[in-house]
Amino acid sequence: MKKILMTISFLSAFMAFGEYSAKFINAMRKGADTSVEIRISDDDGSPVSNATVHVCYNVGKGRSEVFGKTDGSGVFLFERKTNGYGEIYVTKDGFYNSESRFSFIDMGNEHEVKKGKWQPCPLVNYVLLRPIRNQIPLISKYDGIDIPTTNIWIAFDMEKGEWLPPYGKGSSEDFSIFFRWNGKRPNEDFDMEMQMKFHGETPSAYLERKRPDSTYGSSYMANTNLFDIYTFSWSSKVVAGKWEKRYMNPNYEMIVRTRCHTNNVTGEISFNYGRIKQFSFMGGWNGKATSGLAYDFNPTPNDTNLEPKR
Numbered sequence: 001m002k003k004i005l006m007t008i009s010f011l012s013a014f015m016a017f018g019e020y021s022a023k024f025i026n027a028m029r030k031g032a033d034t035s036v037e038i039r040i041s042d043d044d045g046s047p048v049s050n051a052t053v054h055v056c057y058n059v060g061k062g063r064s065e066v067f068g069k070t071d072g073s074g075v076f077l078f079e080r081k082t083n084g085y086g087e088i089y090v091t092k093d094g095f096y097n098s099e100s101r102f103s104f105i106d107m108g109n110e111h112e113v114k115k116g117k118w119q120p121c122p123l124v125n126y127v128l129l130r131p132i133r134n135q136i137p138l139i140s141k142y143d144g145i146d147i148p149t150t151n152i153w154i155a156f157d158m159e160k161g162e163w164l165p166p167y168g169k170g171s172s173e174d175f176s177i178f179f180r181w182n183g184k185r186p187n188e189d190f191d192m193e194m195q196m197k198f199h200g201e202t203p204s205a206y207l208e209r210k211r212p213d214s215t216y217g218s219s220y221m222a223n224t225n226l227f228d229i230y231t232f233s234w235s236s237k238v239v240a241g242k243w244e245k246r247y248m249n250p251n252y253e254m255i256v257r258t259r260c261h262t263n264n265v266t267g268e269i270s271f272n273y274g275r276i277k278q279f280s281f282m283g284g285w286n287g288k289a290t291s292g293l294a295y296d297f298n299p300t301p302n303d304t305n306l307e308p309k310r
Helices: 002-016 022-030
Strands: 032-041 052-059 062-069 075-082 085-091 098-103 123-128 139-147 153-157 175-181 191-197 205-209 231-239 242-246 252-262 269-283 289-297
Touching: 022 032, 032 052, 032 085, 052 075, 062 075, 075 085, 085 123, 098 123, 139 269, 191 269, 231 269
Parallel strands: 032 123
Antiparallel strands: 032 075, 052 062, 052 085, 085 098, 139 289, 153 175, 175 191, 191 231, 205 252, 231 242, 252 269, 269 289
């Protein structure tokens, strides 16, 4: 049986790399010369000099690593014999850590081996190194929570991390949800929809793309000119064994403003700002609804800073 499985694995590998040359396959197994121009820049596109670059890579059946510093142009040139891929880790005081990867063996004809070198030579790899700007204490939550009831609107207090009465001890309505669920288990033909809305007469949210290379991939501040959304809606269902789901896009975060107040004397309007990084939902096996909720909340009115101090 073991021999049969090994034969199947060999045939699968042969079929997967059948479109590539013998040089490519040999380099993937034993290594070929690699040249990667690693370019480090900050949020403004300016090069970051004197950053520490740590590259981990495979060559043959072993694994190795190399350390170096970026030059005045924010460049570190990695030149080693590799199997065609590696991980890049970048650090510098005053910046958030970043990581990336390079690969010459991703499926595609753009990579080949010529004269013993992986192509293209050099490969240019861009890495974003984000500066630490103004970290402040925020109220942060990353937890699974029970959704206390379904098919009615219920409100959540981001500062206290609580549902409003009668389901919790919250006091301010930062957002409300309506979780529609037919009550069936995940292995059945279940049907769920999550609606979220914010209170007020002005748009209260917008979506911001995350920066996955950095350990701090979120936005530094809320942009008061971008709010354009009142409500969100996601759904998940299984019909005849087929799962169709539309959750919050993990590549984006939701920037929100809540607690709109008007000063009766000056007429000044104030808000509180926050971000929702994740909002998943599920109807469980035990007949209860649950959610995975991750957010940061700034309790200071009109302070748009969303860079948390960890």
